[in-house]
Amino acid sequence: MAGWLFVLSLAAAIVAVYKPFGDHLYRVVTGTRHSAVERGVYRLVGVDAGAGQSWGVYARSVLAFSAVSLLVLYLLLRVQDRLWLSLGMPAVDSHIAWNTAVSFVTNTNWQAYSGESTMGHLAQMAGLAVQNFVSAAVGIAVAVALVRGFAAREAGTLGNFWVDLTRITLRVLLPVCAVATLVFMVGGVVQNLSGGTDVTTLTGGTQHITGGPVASQEAIKELGTNGGGFYNANSAHPFENPTTWTNWVQLFLILLIPFSMPRLFGRMVGQNRQGYAIAAVMALLAVGSIALTVAFEIHGAGTVPEAVGTAMEGKETRYGVTNSAVFAAITTLTSTGAVNSFHDSYTALGGMMPMLNMMLGEVAPGGVGSGLYGMLILAVITVFVAGLMVGRTPEYLGKKIGARQMKLASLYFLVTPALVLAGTAAAFATGNAATALNTGPHALSEVLYAFTSAANNNGSAFAGITVNTPWWDTALGLAMLFGRFLPLILVLALAGSLAAQRPVPESAGTLPTHRPLFVGMVAGVTIVLVALTFLPALALGPLAEGLS
């Protein structure tokens, strides 16, 4: 009952903010006025805020910005011991620093380290938290550029990356985070610069309890679908996520931007119903996935779950099974990767669902920005296959889907499965999978999960494998890097090719892309073309374990 209330109130809240928040996003990215602070930023970076960028320039700006971010974060982690607020932490090992820098710049937040024993406050605040903001803004900016491509008439430019980046950070992420931080502090999340307290426990031992700027980091961790926790235990830690209602707020923040992006899309292409259709596909897949995850966990198969009536292992009693399962589903349906329970301990099939969510390409609703552009690519592919069935060469929102568009869209959906499957196979072929603590199908699931999470920029872990070895740090780092930037370049190239086109006016002969039939088709294509690709691998992991 409480579980139902939790889910339904969350859904109702997301539905309620769809319009107002989506409209706010629309105004932010389409407005013509620059605030004084923004003008200052543009002067500092040296950009002409009024100048549009072609897709190539836009892409180079994204890459240049991310490269600098990567370098700065890497250096910060390598020298944190010589800076303030290090709390006496040593410099981060080179391979962990590389992995972590890539992880946060790519909005993945895969954590090959344990926060409270590796990072000082400065590294957390000036390094990781900053990337939490800007990597989220980069994702949204790229999605906006793609939407501009659909909306444009014979245009050569896709807007200005620096303006998008600045505005999204200053007008969307920062204000919402400021409010959310206060809410979390009210809820009991810690927020201080304390170096930690040593306490004597009831049993007489001593324990070092770390404090820090947790609430502020928690806000952007969820809002930016980043997922990198201040503590190793992430959202299961009572200092990060103390109560059921802070848990609710966390999920709300995770879903807020991804589910509002379709509204922005609908507004920008001048047809709100197109936004509703995309939101509907996302909701359809999300509801199905959440329901299955919860069902698998509540009616958990296996010796222990059957004995106690449900699968409680690895879950916090303060959330219970439903709220944990919902969190697991949502954190992987988006590209968040925050966890409030231990996915590795889920029932075999329940643990397969987070994997499957990521394998879908994180499109329901996906990461901030990346969810929308991933979904639009799927819509393009659906239009191409199904659009032919109405007797016209395919078009989406008046833009023809020809050879170039198909080449870019096809490459896009090749990238992540290629990284996941090649990475997993390489781990087994090279013997690196042996670092898994388990054996058999569960070990396979753990390795498959790790690469799925990295390549899709999710960042959650099944855990159970020792990943802070140079091989794993490098392999997963590359998976994150390619998994983020290859699709991103392809999306911008697609945006460029769409923007240059003259739209075909809609008529009775046009494939309607806002009706339930099309919504169902996109969902179907997503499942058949994307999810089923992984079925052979899943058969040897969670399916083998769950169906025995």
Added chain:
Amino acid sequence: MTAVLEKEPAVKPGLIDPRQFRSSLSDALRKLDPRVMWRNPVMFIVEVGAVFTTVLSIADPSVLAWTITVWLWLTVLFANLAEAVAEGRGKAQAAALRAVKQDTVAYLRDGRELPASQLTLGDIVIVEAGQIIPGDGDVVEGIASVDESAITGESAPVIRESGGDRSAVTGGTKVLSDRIVVRITQKPGESFVDRMIALVEGANRQKTPNEIALNILLAALTLIFLLAVVTLQPLAIFAKAYQTAAPDTAAIDAHGVTGIVLVSLLVCLIPTTIGALLSAIGIAGMDRLVQRNVLAMSGRAVEAAGDVSTLLLDKTGTITVGDRQATAFVPAKGVDLEDLAGAARLASLADETPEGRSIVALAGGEQGPMRGATFVPFTAQTRMSGVDIGDRQIRKGAATAVMRWAGKPDVAIDEIVDRISSEGGTPLVVADSDRLLGVIHLKDVVKPGMRARFDEMRRMGIRTVMITGDNPRTAAAIAEEAGVDDFLAEATPEDKLAYIRKEQRGGRLVAMTGDGTNDAPALAQADVGVAMNTGTSAAKEAGNMVDLDSDPTKLIEIVEIGKQLLITRGALTTFSIANDIAKYFAIIPAMFAAVYPGLDTLNIMRLHSPGSAILSAVVFNALVIVVLIPLALRGVRYRPSSASKLLSRNLLIYGLGGVVAPFLGIKLIDLFVQLIPGI
């Protein structure tokens, strides 16, 4: 619906001639050459897989290995067969066109004699009665009647003369009378027939833009499944090593999944159905055009036809019958209707023009000469025609001419004449000697069924625009009656061109027909420009299609053929992808149930054994190609309707059907396959 629209195609679609089939079979074998297969990435992968399993079967023979190998080869062969059959049908048609051109001798004006194939652009040839015209060109001197039945199928000879809009002649047609001098306008090997032949011959066929895009998607899918299958091996080895007690099966042993089974999985997952049929669908689409006597210059034009959203149609001959027809007799004051009708009939009995015939038909009676009567034919000077019977002189013709002839203007008649003119009709005044009897109302008659046709177009999202030289008032009246969406009155060639440009600026694709030299710029500008075969070579050069029947209504059919081609492609792609679901359920439990017995839960078809399951999936995958060849050649049934209706219908048949069919098919095949010893 006119007779032309219902005309039966020369070759029944879907029909496969046994003799042609044998030659297609040998073509299919020849296409196994990897250099040819390379053009089709999906089937190339299947061929490579078949070679691989052949090697494995020789190294380690078993019934299962050999059976799967044979079926993999059959899969490739069936794909080649689909293309060969489509080509064969196209070639048969093209060969008929080409046959007439061979062995033609060209007599050049400078006295040389050349085989027709060696003529070059600008050669001047002389063609006399009884000779075959050696190449496409323009008459520069003389007039002749020409039998064009070889390419149009129309037996009545046509007149071709120098200058004007009837100067174009087509190679392969025969001069029946007189002598003409022709300037050759085609480069060798580039006549319409040559280009058409190139479009239906697979080897040299240029892929159309949409075909290229679809091929990219298919290649990407193939790549992704290749990856899924290849990366499965380390995982399978790991699983097998973990389950030490699991027995070795035909599908999996300590070295992982056997090569035969891996290839089977790959072939079943990659989109072989559409990959095999894609080129046949394209060729068959071209072929359907040829069957309707339309020659396309490129496949691109046929695809564009499906996308057309504005049709420019000439009023005369397309929307209206083309000849004005008598629709009413309006008697003058004090004249009986009977008298007027009788006089009009008498005046027209010997008048063989369509107008004359329509007057007789309206008045009632048989056409034919009358004894004792002298027919007075129409001349440009008198502007009237009629008949003299004894001392009765009956005339019908232009109002002013007849009234002047009768010698007395009549205000009442003038009023009738003005009213008919303002309604878009043509008045013919009838006089019996000096008595003005009344007026015949001649009207442009809209062809029966056109209104319904235009409604249909509107539902398909296509705007129809009537082009006419009439004044705006007349044009509006006819446009209203025909039910077109827009009209262009008093249209000059420049107006047409401007209208096309305007539509194209709005992002719409425009199709039009034309025949005159002054239509050439508009034909070139239009996305689909259909030139009439009777038109000038300038027009034919500018357009991207030529209608050998010179029937402007054909444009509507061309649009439908374009749409049908795209729908067939989409439907079979959807079907092919949807098929994968069942194949996963057949093969995955077959591969791994021995290692993890729980996976047998996925064997929802309850297939007999791992071997029979894999073989059944492979056999189904091959047979479905054969089963769908007729559909690929004939095209998916197309009925004009809105996009959303088409989508629901086709999605139900090919999407849902594609999910369900293989479950039934594989199960059925499994029931037979399990009887083979050793499977």
